[in-house]
Amino acid sequence: MMVLKRQITSHLNKKSKTRQRRGTNRTTMQDVAKQAQVSASTVSLYLRDPKGVSPSKASQIKAAIDKLNYVPNLLAGGLAATKTRVIAVIVPSLTNAFFAQTVSAMQRYLDQKGYQLLIGDSDYDEDKEYELAKTFLAWSPLGLVMTGAKHSDACERLLKSTQTKIVQTWELTASPDFFQVGFSHYNVGRLAASHLFSLGKKKVAYVAANLSFDRRATERGQGFCETWDRLAKEPPTIIDIEGQVSPVSGVKALSELLSQAQAFDAVFCSNDIIAMGLMLEATRRDINIPNTLSVISFGDLPFAEILSPGLTTIRPPSELIGQHAIDAILDSDTQNPRLLQGLSKEGKNAQVDLAFELVIRGSS
Amino acid sequence: MMVLKRQITSHLNKKSKTRQRRGTNRTTMQDVAKQAQVSASTVSLYLRDPKGVSPSKASQIKAAIDKLNYVPNLLAGGLAATKTRVIAVIVPSLTNAFFAQTVSAMQRYLDQKGYQLLIGDSDYDEDKEYELAKTFLAWSPLGLVMTGAKHSDACERLLKSTQTKIVQTWELTASPDFFQVGFSHYNVGRLAASHLFSLGKKKVAYVAANLSFDRRATERGQGFCETWDRLAKEPPTIIDIEGQVSPVSGVKALSELLSQAQAFDAVFCSNDIIAMGLMLEATRRDINIPNTLSVISFGDLPFAEILSPGLTTIRPPSELIGQHAIDAILDSDTQNPRLLQGLSKEGKNAQVDLAFELVIRGSS
DNA sequence: TTGAAAGCGCTAACAG
DNA sequence: CTGTTAGCGCTTTCAA
Numbered sequence A, B: 001m002m003v004l005k006r007q008i009t010s011h012l013n014k015k016s017k018t019r020q021r022r023g024t025n026r027t028t029m030q031d032v033a034k035q036a037q038v039s040a041s042t043v044s045l046y047l048r049d050p051k052g053v054s055p056s057k058a059s060q061i062k063a064a065i066d067k068l069n070y071v072p073n074l075l076a077g078g079l080a081a082t083k084t085r086v087i088a089v090i091v092p093s094l095t096n097a098f099f100a101q102t103v104s105a106m107q108r109y110l111d112q113k114g115y116q117l118l119i120g121d122s123d124y125d126e127d128k129e130y131e132l133a134k135t136f137l138a139w140s141p142l143g144l145v146m147t148g149a150k151h152s153d154a155c156e157r158l159l160k161s162t163q164t165k166i167v168q169t170w171e172l173t174a175s176p177d178f179f180q181v182g183f184s185h186y187n188v189g190r191l192a193a194s195h196l197f198s199l200g201k202k203k204v205a206y207v208a209a210n211l212s213f214d215r216r217a218t219e220r221g222q223g224f225c226e227t228w229d230r231l232a233k234e235p236p237t238i239i240d241i242e243g244q245v246s247p248v249s250g251v252k253a254l255s256e257l258l259s260q261a262q263a264f265d266a267v268f269c270s271n272d273i274i275a276m277g278l279m280l281e282a283t284r285r286d287i288n289i290p291n292t293l294s295v296i297s298f299g300d301l302p303f304a305e306i307l308s309p310g311l312t313t314i315r316p317p318s319e320l321i322g323q324h325a326i327d328a329i330l331d332s333d334t335q336n337p338r339l340l341q342g343l344s345k346e347g348k349n350a351q352v353d354l355a356f357e358l359v360i361r362g363s364s
Numbered sequence C: 001t002t003g004a005a006a007g008c009g010c011t012a013a014c015a016g
Numbered sequence D: 001c002t003g004t005t006a007g008c009g010c011t012t013t014c015a016a
Helices: A001-011 A019-020 A027-037 A040-048 A055-068 A074-081 A098-108 A128-135 A152-160 A185-198 A215-234 A245-258 A274-286 A300-307 A318-332 B003-013 B017-022 B029-036 B040-048 B055-068 B074-081 B097-110 B126-137 B152-160 B184-200 B215-232 B248-258 B272-284 B318-332
Strands: A085-092 A116-121 A143-147 A165-169 A179-182 A204-209 A237-241 A266-269 A294-298 A312-315 A351-353 A356-358 B086-092 B116-121 B143-147 B165-169 B179-184 B204-209 B237-241 B266-269 B296-300 B311-316 B351-353 B357-361
Touching: A001 A318, A027 A040, A027 A055, A027 B351, A040 A055, A074 B074, A085 A098, A085 A128, A098 A116, A098 A318, A098 B116, A116 A128, A116 B097, A116 B116, A128 A143, A128 A300, A143 A318, A152 B184, A165 A318, A179 A318, A185 A204, A185 A215, A185 A266, A185 A294, A185 A312, A204 A215, A204 A245, A245 A266, A245 A274, A245 B029, A266 A274, A274 A300, A300 B248, A300 B272, B029 B055, B040 B055, B040 B296, B086 B097, B086 B126, B086 B357, B097 B116, B097 B318, B116 B126, B126 B143, B126 B152, B143 B318, B165 B318, B179 B318, B184 B204, B184 B215, B184 B266, B184 B296, B184 B311, B204 B215, B204 B248, B237 B248, B248 B272, B266 B272, B272 B296
Parallel strands: A085 A116, A085 A143, A143 A165, A165 A179, A179 A351, A204 A237, A204 A266, A266 A294, A294 A312, B086 B116, B086 B143, B143 B165, B165 B179, B179 B351, B204 B237, B204 B266, B266 B296, B296 B311
Antiparallel strands: A312 A356, B311 B357
């Protein structure tokens, strides 16, 4: 009996063999419990719901935590609970202002809610995207936010087989397999076309970069070209600059435009970065905007308003996309009430179709 | 004996009580092991070092993994190994191009190495930064990359008490407590001052936004002002625009500048965003750059070269900072060989002082 | 309210 | 090269 008791005592006081081996020294919940003279499960309860334990024990535990500088081990917690407070996000590029805005909005939205964002950058590469998704799912996240609605077959299979909530953003498709939050890029193109047509423009072009890699820009282009064709009975010219999107693409695009036989009186740029380059180059070449050439674009990035003239552009709901995506994931966690109101989010593959806005400035 | 055997068998075939309760259905390593007719530890070994198991078993295991669509549970793995392949990063703002570049470089650098980046955005708030650091450390990351060398006292204490490798970036301090990789912002300011002085400029100003919140911009300003004062025997004027950094700050700054009694012939902008606004506004007001006003800045963001005239600016080693930070962390993990060569990284609080570059264009 | 017990799924000695 | 074993630190019944 005495022997047994001593063994128990020593078990409580000494580090286990494994911990000794590894040289691990982490303060555990067990340490806190001992310090506070309660059991580990009471500490656990306190951490999740402080009002669940008696005030006296609560203050003892609080003191112990402060004294020992205790940091809970989320790995152990997640493993035990078979779920985590992590939300994974995969974007094509972190340096792209659109996605940076969306991710940033997610972070702010999550702020103080105790969730972590696991962020991955696929570099516009489907294979990398697949690898990222695989690794991210291994962290048992509450949800996985993908950018775009098209993935490699393997990735698609993976996403369908997981129990994790999947949300696709920035793109809406006809018969979605997952929850989607975005807007119609096709309609963005339509809006641009009708705006230019209503201004009485005759000869227009769609300017983009790296179109074969940018499905969403392609769709905007389609909406633009088909609509223009219907209105003006003439298909727009498409200028597709090779290489990554940068202001330089816009510079090149203008040269390309000027080298054509016809004279254009308006262009729709696939985004503001390109439009900026094009407008600055136009200024340099003494081409008057909007008199000689009207410019309309997509993005409404911070510099759009200070270009001369101000850039007419269509503003996407970057922040809202982030918020709704997070909302959909938190929604599916029964622990959390719905945050944003007024939108039906029922169904595994519901869609949230957000509005975009035409911001008219001097360039058109 | 028979009874015992049946019990064992049933234990292997049925889900455990806990899993049944929770309704968890995850494919585990155990499932793979059974499918492949080997033990779980063999599967584990295979996953970490495929060459460690015999070719025949290896192919069986591979087949089993594919068939079952097995995704390892990184939480369990990390817990068991008391370490993870996660690297945490805290930046002041994800939408800030400088930090986006650094984080993006980290991701690319880590690509295919099987490490994850846990990214947090402190929104330039020391309290948020502290909370983030605390939560991130709870994930037992291999390392934690902080931006800047100044934190709240509580945060400082936390960072010192942890066993996780801490790296501070984008800033170098006199007697560092942690490993630092950055460059001297003071010297950036010095370089800007001597460049303008060598050009024969007489009356200069330092233009910045939100200076009281931007320690690094303040330091660049100090380097600039002190050096200019020494060279020209006159302290520069400091224009500090309130509010978040944006091109609009530059627009406002120019008005401010023009409203002063003296006429300036050169300005040093704290970053390219501001410089862009200032230059566009100058063009609008028909102020000739560089003849009437020279502009030099800091950043070399993508648009710097396409402004008219091109923007003279000092390019920080954004990507290199990311690479060295990761390197320092991977270095401290004995599993990994040093990746970048030629730099001594000994010591817990060594410094990596990276070079920056003056890119001279038409604006100066 | 509180505590004991039984895992969560995996890693890492260790022995064979 | 392979399997056995003993945890990693926490959550969650369940009973007291």
